[in-house]
Amino acid sequence: MNDMTMPRSASEWITLLSDEPDNPDLRARHDVWLESSAENRVDWDETLRVWQMLDMTVPVHVAEWQDGIEQVQPTVAREDRVTAMPDADPIATVRGRRAHPFWQRQLSLGLSGFALVACLLVFAVPGWMIDLNADYLSPTGEMRVVELPDGSMLHLAPDSAVALDFAGDERQIELLRGEAFFDVVPMADRPFRVISGETETTVLGTAFDVRRGGYGVDVAVEHGRVRVEHTRGDRPSELGAGDMIHVGLDGSFVRQTIAPELVAAWRDGRLIAKDQSVAEIVETVDRYFDGWILISDDALGSEPLTGIYNLEDPKKALAAVADAQGAVLREISPWILMLSSK
Structure with missing residues (x-):
């Protein structure tokens, strides 16, 4: 060294x-x-x-x-304690996580400036459409706390969006983008539901975190119990305090455990990654960086990583990710960063 x-x-x-x-x-x-x-x-x-x-x-x-x-x-x-649910795809994990290609942000270093900007605009347009349907938004790098109509508390991570449906007996929130922590007021006759794509999380009264990204949905419980199900999954999964589950895009379930006090550590400015792919980590850090973060190749993006990163300094966090993987972080411009293999 x-x-x-x-x-x-x-x-x-x-x-x-x-x-x-x-x-x-x-x-x-x-x-x-x-x-x-x-x-x-x-x-x-x-x-x-x-x-x-x-x-x-x-x-x-x-x-x-x-x-x-x-x-x-x-x-x-x-031995790794990360275990897939009985009917999960046995080849669907990298240390317990599916290694999806980072196609959303894979760009060649050889792109011209015009082509690079054009590609970035293609990725940005869906975000504008989501914003039009959202009831609450949080800007890049900033968290937001909202009291919901039933008295429950919603903590929105940076660059996240939700839509509410509290009409009649409904208590339903759609997580359109990003991550949110919910501290739910118990109501036995009004279940609280969080919809994130094809995944639904249902509770009566509890505190839990939901993250929606390009690689699936993650649910972690601080206290209480929740039920997680997927439209194409085999059966719902029950989670208690300290339980986490990753729901893949194909409906597969992968369970882990974590100390309850570490759930939603982003509220304290920390990203705690446990056997997450580099691409998943970058996807989270990107919500704290006012620009674009790119990964040059799928192989680097799919590498598993465990670590603790400071979300209050996105560049420093990315530099630590690069060092851990023997990669390099390049600053193409003040608002475009790229991780690439050496």
Whole structure:
């Protein structure tokens, strides 16, 4: 490892130290990084805590760097606990996730300026159409909190849109784009439904997160219970506190677990990715960047990644993603960034 490949975040250090636990030079460099600033120490302590919540293996020498994180102990390496539902497509996952091609944003580096702008306009037009049908919108990089007609609370992630139907006994929200966290007031005779494409999430009273993207729908529960179903899925799935489910575009279900307090971490400015593809991570970061983020090839976009990223600094988050994949982040213009293999 040289200075050009020196990790810049705690999640990158954890990955390297776990892969090379007996590398003295690596551990010495980590000591230097850890002591170089109070910010690095806070990042390291918090990342270790979250890493264990995600049930990820922490470095075997973690005790050497403990500072206010005595609760964190090395976990025993385990087989991946991500499991598909019994009837899910067995080839549909990359560490539990479908590796869809990042066709929505795949552009050649050789495109002329005119062709590049034309392509970007093609992708932007559907967003304008969604905005016309939305009751509530949130701009790029900004969250929005709304009290719904029934007293439930809606937290909209940046660049997200919803349409409401609360007529009569209905309590239904359509997530048109992006991500939202719902804290629902219990009403036994009025179920609360969130529609996201062909996926429907139904609750009576609970707090949960729904994310809709180009690779399917993700639902995570902070507390309470929800039922998730897909129009082409075999049967509904029940989720409780700490349960997550990824609903693929084909209706396949892939379940995971997460510490309930990490659900919708975007409300605190953090993206916590657990075995997500680079393309899925970029899709989330893109909602915080006032411009376009492109990936040069499908292979890079489908690579799985686990990490903690600062959504308040999209460029820094993307640079960390690039470093973790041995890729490079290029700034084509102040409003166009591209991830590409070296």
